[in-house]
Amino acid sequence: MSWDTQILLFTATLRSEGLDGFFRGITWLGSLYVLAPITALISVILLYFQKRAEVLLLLVGFGGATLLVHLAKAILDRPRPSVMEPLVVLPTDSSFPSAHTTHSVAFALCMVLIIRRILPEWQFTAMAVALMLAVAVATSRIYLQVHFPSDVMAGITLGIGWVVLAQKLL
DSSP: OOHHHHHHHHHHHTOOHHHHHHHHHHGGGGSHHHHHHHHHHHHHHHHHTTOHHHHHHHHHHHHHHHHHHHHHHHHHOOOOOOSSOOSSOOOSSOOSSOHHHHHHHHHHHHHHHHHHHHOGGGHHHHHHHHHHHHHHHHHHHHHTTSSOHHHHHHHHHHHHHHHHHHHHHO
């Protein structure tokens, strides 16, 4: 049995009504339905304060990671896990890498880098919140049985890798 399957089986043993509801809610924090409007709003606010470089980082970092993860999903076309019954409706796209994880990691890292530039006194708070967001969304995807742990790890790697590259190139 693969380590991916073992972890999915283990997380299924942790199920409870409270955790089920918690992770169903948390998983939305990695959704484009939530993050795209927030990104647009933050971009407008940053533009108002003439922080063009920060807007560019957010749009290229978050937007580029989003494009890359969906391209990777289309090319790699890995089936979703079927070890246990998922706790939400399975998305219709493929499993690898986790888009919710990539979105949340890329968004959170962009925000940390932006806050570090314009409000350095808040950088440690931003890092803590960003880490909690990314870990919670990543964990939710495994707990809900919609991604293998390796999908989530790839999403984390893709999100971090793309934003770091974008920051260096901008």
